[in-house]
Amino acid sequence: MITHHIETCDIPANPLDLMEEIVSSNEWPFDRPSDRELRVEFSGQWCDYRLYFGWAKEISAMQFSCAYDMKVPEPKISEVCTLLSIINERLWVGHFDLASESRLLSFRHGVLLRGMHGASVEQLEDLVDIALSESERYYPAFQLVVWGGRTPLQAIDTALLETVGEA
Numbered sequence: 001m002i003t004h005h006i007e008t009c010d011i012p013a014n015p016l017d018l019m020e021e022i023v024s025s026n027e028w029p030f031d032r033p034s035d036r037e038l039r040v041e042f043s044g045q046w047c048d049y050r051l052y053f054g055w056a057k058e059i060s061a062m063q064f065s066c067a068y069d070m071k072v073p074e075p076k077i078s079e080v081c082t083l084l085s086i087i088n089e090r091l092w093v094g095h096f097d098l099a100s101e102s103r104l105l106s107f108r109h110g111v112l113l114r115g116m117h118g119a120s121v122e123q124l125e126d127l128v129d130i131a132l133s134e135s136e137r138y139y140p141a142f143q144l145v146v147w148g149g150r151t152p153l154q155a156i157d158t159a160l161l162e163t164v165g166e167a
Helices: 015-025 074-090 121-146 152-159
Strands: 030-034 037-043 048-056 061-071 095-098 104-112
Touching: 015 030, 015 037, 015 048, 015 121, 048 121, 061 121, 074 095, 074 121, 074 152, 104 121, 121 152
Parallel strands: none
Antiparallel strands: 030 037, 037 048, 048 061, 061 104, 095 104
16 A cells, blocks of 8 residues: 655546536436536447446546346346356456445446646546447347356357457
């Protein structure tokens, strides 16, 4: 653990202000209940997503999640957790998570901004783009395990099968 602390007067700007501008320019429905949180609705190819952005000024960190509109049935939790492990090993940024109480699946990522003047438009756009593309990419695998009776390995192989050539 770091024991020395150098004082800085550069407190990053609230990235949620910039994220709100990005969301507004895309005409996505959103709610900004406080200066510490922003909620956004987004319709994807497979399902509707709930994007959540949380800002912790005291540690200059932004937490982000992109939740599926899918609740995992109790009997499928173990298999979904195995699938989560397989998927998370493949990700460079962020991770998928299963909330213990609500049993909702989501993609999550945290961004540390200490020492920066704030997040850039490109950083925030990349964050959302990565979350949505990974969520769309792996949604079929979750569906195959939860509703299709496939094992996690079968589901990942089927979901990530890329078509080569033309039929």
